[in-house]
Amino acid sequence: MGNVGTEVVRILRDRADDLKARVGAPVVIRGIAVRRIEIDRGVPEELLTTDADALVARDDVDIVVEVIGGIEKPRSLILAALNSGKSVVTANKALLADYTGEIAEAAERTRADLYFEAAVAGAIPVVRPLMQSLAGDKVNRVVGIVNGTTNFILSAMAATGAGYEESLAEASRLGYAEADPTADVEGYDAAAKAAILASLAFHTRVTAADVYREGISNVTAEDLATAKALDCTVKLLALCERVSDEDGKERISVRVYPALLPLSHPLARVDGAFNAVVVEAEAAGRLMFYGQGAGGAPTASAVMGDLVMAARNKFYGGRGPGESTYAKLPIAPMGDTPTRYHVNMEVADRPGVLSGVAAEFSKRGVSISTVRQEGAGEGARLVVVTHIAAESALAETVAALAELEFEVIVKSVLRLEGTEE
Amino acid sequence: MGNVGTEVVRILRDRADDLKARVGAPVVIRGIAVRRIEIDRGVPEELLTTDADALVARDDVDIVVEVIGGIEKPRSLILAALNSGKSVVTANKALLADYTGEIAEAAERTRADLYFEAAVAGAIPVVRPLMQSLAGDKVNRVVGIVNGTTNFILSAMAATGAGYEESLAEASRLGYAEADPTADVEGYDAAAKAAILASLAFHTRVTAADVYREGISNVTAEDLATAKALDCTVKLLALCERVSDEDGKERISVRVYPALLPLSHPLARVDGAFNAVVVEAEAAGRLMFYGQGAGGAPTASAVMGDLVMAARNKFYGGRGPGESTYAKLPIAPMGDTPTRYHVNMEVADRPGVLSGVAAEFSKRGVSISTVRQEGAGEGARLVVVTHIAAESALAETVAALAELEFEVIVKSVLRLEGTEE
Incomplete structure (x- = not known):
């Protein structure tokens, strides 16, 4: 029950009637795993437990929502859930980008649902459009601003002329950067999301290790000034694209780095903690998705959408699309x-x-x-x-x-x- | 086999291997209903038939794609397909906005799939995000530019200072307006889309008759000049929102009209034949979806996404979300x-x-x-x-x-x- 968990529980309780109507059956909270029970969270104490493993193993649990973060603990919980045929909804990009194979295979084995819209770009529907809406199209390129912290810092540098350190300090002060900002500012978070986006776009298993990554800690006030003089700005981009090798064979390139972007480009106008993803597909042309990429409520919105779908599948039968890796395209160096x-x-x-x-x-x-x-x-x-x-x-x-x-x-x-x- | 149908057939044939991998089974064209067989369409003649009813009734047809337009003929074909448990993918906004109840009920009765992403905003995923991604959220407002013809005309008027008639003629010359542009310029097309968007957003059955509608034929060059002086532009908007009556009870308002929009608003920058839809939801905040709203290939992309999902459901079991009208909110006058x-x-x-x-x-x-x-x-x-x-x-x-x-x-x-x- 962190930021996102609290919002998910709030929506589940406040909007129970709507959810029941939308699912076809009530969605009941069986339990909430927390680190410490003593804190007053405004939920009935009998719902709280510190034993997440036991909660996930319960027979009366059909769907597990994982929003605890980290790698090892959520990994074992998610695998336990999927192995017993329970549906999983997760927002854990780092886990998915590192262990996508293991987790996806567990889901395939038991034909369990694995939903993770919240793992990329918060409330912005990107995972579902790539997996479903564009399922009959050929995606050639995905370019996104998928990290709110770095976008806040770069936007501040562009607006004020301040340097990186100063803008990072401001982001921390306003709650846009964590105490240890490494995962954000060095591009690890964006790289995990890029790996997920590339996997979906190109039907190929891509992990964080396949992503070339540079963060923004070397971006200087002078870089931003140069950008301005060129009618550009600097954005941390996640880029996933099909490229050809010298024999014309398709490969994919997945990379995260700060880049100059003309102010006329739609992503150049995405400021502050907002996220946006541009998808270029053969038939669809260029699509753009824009919204809040982080925060408790927006992330909870994505979790709840997945939760309603998983619950409908439990009730009516059926299953969301599983992992698709048939294309197996090589990663370009x-x-x-x-x-x-x-x-x-x-x-x-x-x-x-x-x-x-x-x-x-x-x-x-x-x-x-x-x-x-x-x-x-x-x-x-x-x-x-x-x-x-x-x-x-x-x-x-x-x-x-x-x-x-x-x-x-x-x-x-x-x-x-x-x-x- | 008009514009959209031709593209759908092209993708089905050119990308058969990809589609097979994505669906889990081959997607085979059983037949194509056309008005006249004689025209050379580059497809094997044995696939063509002028008897759409017989084609839809065939036992070896699992999924029917309707992109013929009009009302009566597609209505009877779609009902025949759904009544026999066949999945339907349609791009027919006018039909859905008029006969949503009858069609949705037929789909519910036989638990058949009814997909219609292509009916609103072409290639832009809007239907699926509203039905699925935001299924656990509360949507308060949907505002969109959902008609490419009128947006092209208004963009031209804003850019050139020309009047309505002159800009309409230009749109016709460039193929952005049909020979009879009434459905577009008088807002009927946008009103049908608004009805569909409102139905999905508010879990309430909304038909085109519930939509207040004004077109753009009375917009003058002077209106655009006024707008410019105010740092605004004029856009034909489809607006769907929750409003309160005097007792604070929720109602919904659905309307289409040309409106002044500040240039700083994200929809103000959507020019030419592009479409965009802004969705405001309680937890997600403001989301924007942008892309090509019409044209053969973009619309075919949306049709193909639905077709792959319908085919997966046929193969693996399961069903896409059906109509949700439980909220039954009244329409505000x-x-x-x-x-x-x-x-x-x-x-x-x-x-x-x-x-x-x-x-x-x-x-x-x-x-x-x-x-x-x-x-x-x-x-x-x-x-x-x-x-x-x-x-x-x-x-x-x-x-x-x-x-x-x-x-x-x-x-x-x-x-x-x-x-x-």
Whole structure:
């Protein structure tokens, strides 16, 4: 009974009549596992227990809602529930991204329901649209802002010009960042969600380990200023896309990193703790889903939708769609991932510098879209925006620039998303 | 096999392997009902028939996809399919909005699947999120731009300053308006979708006859200019909301009309033939869904998602959620509907005019938010923006203004949405 659990229990109790009408039968709370019973939670004490295992094992429990977080405890509880044919509703993205195979297989074995809409983007329906609404389409790309903490920090940096540390402190003060913000700011949370989204979009098992990940702790006030000058902003994006290898075979690339995004892009306007996910599919075209990506009530809304579906299935028979991994697409190495880059360099403004820098890009097949020189003399800036190039070619270019006889200091390399070539 | 049917058949044939993997069994086209067989459609001729009734009645047909449009023919085909326990996937908003009771009851009787994601907002998942994702939440409001033709015309009027007729002609030329555009421009199409959205959101049977409807054919270039001056635009909105009667009892209001919308509102940026739907729910907060609302491929994407779900249910057992009408909320009369208004008047700029006009509003309990006077002398303009007031009180005020001894000509009355009080 944390934030989300409290809201779920509140809705179950306050709206029991509606839920009964919608399910076809009453939804009854058999018990609530908590860490300590003593705290007054405003629910009848006989519902509370500290023995989650015993509660899950009870014969009169049909559906288990897991919103405790962590990995090991929820893993064993969820497996126990699924193995005995109980339906599971969970919001646990980290668990799903690490143990999706084991958990999904348990659900398939007993034909139990496993619902997890709340694991990605809070109240925003994304899991169900990908699994069901787009089940007859071919999804080519999913791009999302799926972490509220980092989006709050980056929005604050963009709005105020403040640095990362200062904006993180503000986020903590306002309750948008946890005491230990690592999972959010280093992109682990977004990577877990990216793994789940990619699994659903591409019918391939993707775990967090398959996701290339960079957080926002290295994003500077200067990066945001650069973005602003380019009519862009910086967002932490979760990107899942189909890419072709050199033989034209399909692979998938799943990655999380801060990127420049033109202000004209719909995701650029997603500010503060909001989330949004853009899905591009062959027949559907571009869809966007927007809403509150975290918080007790929004997450509880997603849990409750799943709970009603699981309860209906228990009552009427039937089952929600299970895991779909038939496509088994390989994961493209990050080095092969095609992206555009924005490279900000400090150079000495001397004859030959520009052509020397340009040569390093061109030697490695990185085609330049625009070059801008700012200032003059020793502290001059050279800003290069490339066409789409492979990550590895860009990395080699940046390494080579450091070796040039005239001085080039690469101040920042930012990937650029949401632009056409 | 119109626009949508052609795309559905294309996907069924081109992506048969994917569909088989996703459903668990092959999805086989048993037959395609067409008006004339002679046209070369690139499909084996033995699949084509002009006898839709016989095709639907065949024993080897499990699922019927209806994308023929119209009312009487699809109605009898869908009822025949449902009555014999066949699943139905339809994109027919007009039929559903008129005959929802009869069709839904047939589906309930035989426990057949009735899916209709494609009936509202094309490829955008809206039906499934409302029926499933928000099944445990309380939806208070749904506001959408759900007609691409009218949105194209209004977007063109806003961008070019052209009048309605000219912009409609442009829409026709580009294929965004049908030869007879009545259903779109007079709001019938949006009203059918509003009825469906309201039914799902409020668990109450709502038909097109319950929807208050105004189209866009009276919107003038001057209205758009006024909107622009107010940092607003004009959009044809479908609005479904819970409202309270004087005893605080819940009722619902469902209406379609062109309204002023601040440019800062997310729906104001939905341009051209795109659609978007905003859903406000108690726990979820505000969600937005955006994408292509019409066209062969996007609509086919929604049909295919439903088709895969219906096929899975046939194969594994189970059933999608049926109609939910338990709440049976009464429809509020339009006169009671609370809205803000923007009233544009031509007045003679004489002492006492302003106070005389203001008195007419105040007498009927319509509280004024702002008054602006433009110009002077005979052709002066008085622009009044009200606080939230009942539709009937505003209508009485406008009627009374025409009776004043000094001349007041009401040039336009526009409702104002998307603003806080």
